Amino acid sequence: MRYTFKIGEELVKVAPRSMADELILAIGEQNCRVVFDHGREGRCTLTLDGRSYESWVARDGDDIYIKMASHYFKVTAVDPRAAASGASAGAGAISAPMPGVVVEVLVAEGDTVVEGDKLLTIESMKLQSTVRAACDGVVGRIHVSEGSEFNKDDVLVEIESE
Template identity: 80%
Template sequence: MRYTFKIGDELHKVAPRSLADELVLTIGDAECRVEFEHGKGGRCNVTLDGKSYDYWMARDGDDIYIKMSGSYFKVAAIDPCAAAAGASAGAGAISAPMPGVVVEMLVREGDSVVDGDKLLTIESMKLQSTIRAACDGVVGRIHVSVGSEFNKDDVLVEFENDD
């Protein structure tokens, strides 16, 4: 299984697997053997392919803050289910959960949809995700088309108001 972590503004794909008593992580295209040692007060040690690093770690909800070698990093795990569902930009709008490109449009303006209907397929970092309707409604305005690139939080689809 692959996981996605956001470190600063960069997304990193990580695939863990174990070999006998070792943990091996594939990070991007590189593989490394990993050993963790958690100390008290947030002090930790990680050994990557035999090279040891001390760091301090603190959690705030799902976010992890790390201080290593005088630098600070915020690490956030990205839930693939939440990312694929899309984030709501406001009542009646679906925004992009991550930057990417539109691969397939599955609705048109004026179409009626119900909660869970597929609206469009996006691709981000070679991973395709389906954006689904978060409620029943009528598609009002579509802001993207096949091949369109978008940024995180850009509005993709708006729904008509039920005044």
């Protein structure tokens, strides 16, 4: 099975190759041996192909934030079933991944968007994240405005396929 992760603005395909004694992942075109030892308060050791990195990991919904070797990464698992169900339904309803508040609305009704475009900035548990278009189309209805509070699974934006 192949998974898609968004690292920064780049989509990366990852496929497990072996999980018997160790995890071997095909990341893009490269096979990597991965060992992930968890410690306290998000601290962990991440070993890639025998090279160890002291790291810190925090999770916010589907987003994983990693600090490794003085670099910060945001990794988001892309669920192909969610994107496919939104596209096949004609209107892609973008639902809230967690309760929170809208910080900024980045699109207007009638705007044309492509999959991955930024739609909203939201805040939950003092962490801000970006809500992105799950499919290509036209912004049909925006159900929230700046400062609006919402609950998990509330529809925030609807995208109509062209």
